[in-house]
Amino acid sequence: MTNMSLFALLLATTTAGMTASAHEPVLRARTPIQFPDLPEYLTLKCDFHTHTVFSDGLVWPTVRSEEAWREGLDAIAITDHIEHQPHKADVTTNRNRSYEIASGLGSELDLIVIHGSEITRQMPPGHLNAIFITNSEALSVPEWKDAVAAAHVQGAFIFWNHPNYPGGRGEIWYPEHTELVERGLLRGIEVVNGRTYYPQAHRWAIEKHLTLMSNSDIHNALNLDYHVHDGDHRPVTLVFARARTAEAIHEALLDRRTAVYSGDRLIGDQTFLAPLFARSIHIVNPPVQIEGQEPHYVQVHNESDLDYLLERTEELATLQIPAKMTLPAHKTVLLEIKGRTGQSAGEQILSLPYRVTNLLVGPDEPLQTRLPLKVQFRSR
Ligand SMILES: [Zn+2]
Ligand SMILES: [Zn+2]
Structure with a gap:
């Protein structure tokens, strides 16, 4: 297709689109x-x-x-x-x-x-x-x-x-x-x-x-x-x-x-915000296999209308987890985790410590949460 005919096609498509939307009744x-x-x-x-x-x-x-x-x-x-x-x-x-x-x-x-x-x-x-x-x-x-x-x-x-x-x-x-x-x-x-x-x-x-x-x-x-x-x-x-x-x-x-x-905020008592957040989030993966310091991915899905903004509150001895992450509304994101050196093999159920900065349980107090995660450390 020549540049000219591509241009004509684009113009026709755009014009048709505009005409249609201008006359569509509001749903x-x-x-x-x-x-x-x-x-x-x-x-x-x-x-x-x-x-x-x-x-x-x-x-x-x-x-x-x-x-x-x-x-x-x-x-x-x-x-x-x-x-x-x-x-x-x-x-x-x-x-x-x-x-x-x-x-x-x-x-x-x-x-x-x-x-x-x-x-x-x-x-x-x-x-x-x-x-x-x-x-x-x-x-x-x-x-x-x-x-x-x-x-x-x-x-x-x-x-x-x-x-x-x-x-x-x-x-x-x-x-x-x-x-x-x-x-x-x-x-x-x-x-x-x-x-x-x-x-x-x-x-x-x-x-x-x-x-x-x-x-x-x-x-x-x-x-x-x-x-x-x-x-x-x-x-x-x-x-x-x-x-x-x-x-x-x-x-x-x-x-x-x-x-x-x-x-983009939720404000309320811990009694309600904690389960509201927990029930919005689904950790999609089966148990994650961790080998040395290779990056591995956990899929986290947020089924609510609100993007959740998370900040790590402490480091874990066993696992490297992101300092900050956003869990966008209605999306599944990859959370990158890595092992640490000297970790012994075996299964562990971890809880990843974060604060959700746009969920306020007090005027200056974000909700503290722990994301549960089952991991399988493998020796190498
Ligand atoms: Zn008034
Ligand atoms: Zn009024």
Whole structure:
């Protein structure tokens, strides 16, 4: 083929491709978020903080349901502001309507839609989300304490949103928060809101036994704020629930069985992150034969959506292992290992010591892990 005809062919192919894609309808498809279930619990993907045109959001409630379904979520809460209704000249001020509309499509799509509201006050106490409520209108009262009480009598799970806002002075824990926690009214805190991680909120959650939450607080159409078609995702609260139901999610939140999935990080208690990581990873090889200092390969597969970044925490006396490695999402990588001189022959079950730097069990504390590996040392 001449250069000219190759060029013509390329041009034709490219043009045909462009024409086709320009006219293809957008596929209304769901892409699952993939993390393994835990031994006793399902791993559900949830966003407990979203807005619609019924407060200061910019989309109709059904859009929230379809976005969440497409993004692979199991549950969302619709949490329009009680006190802030800037579109009231154009839409009804009935504070229950956004949930009612979103849950209609939600049930059709098998998406769990949770009835919520955002109690929107100055600091303290700032903005609080009350979810699993039955009537948002009852929260529309002058005193914030009465709004919290009205949510509580409805069985609400209440958490503190974006704890640095409003106020403009960073995150400050006020006596009002202590009182809410001591009275069992405040049970959770956003450690992530949008793209912001609050290490201080993470510390408070650990100290004060609050449930870790990670939510979008989305006001725009999702794909105006997140590059969802390029692998980006909204922040998600992973909930470890006994069943895929609203009741089981509520129970899990009360029992603090959550983790944060935000950007390229997971944040949560060791109890959940350790098995989540362990169950994501499969060591593919049969027992590896090690002979002298020749390099040998172990295949490690990561079936989760997240690239895991590992750093070795100590050297092994018997084996040379990489100082750093990445286990990319949905890929199998070769881990190069070598023996050491003077190693006696025989089978050993080793555990390779690593920290996973993008899995945080505390603000500055990565998850420590040990990859199990069976090796057969051969004499030479
Ligand atoms: Zn807010
Ligand atoms: Zn909000």
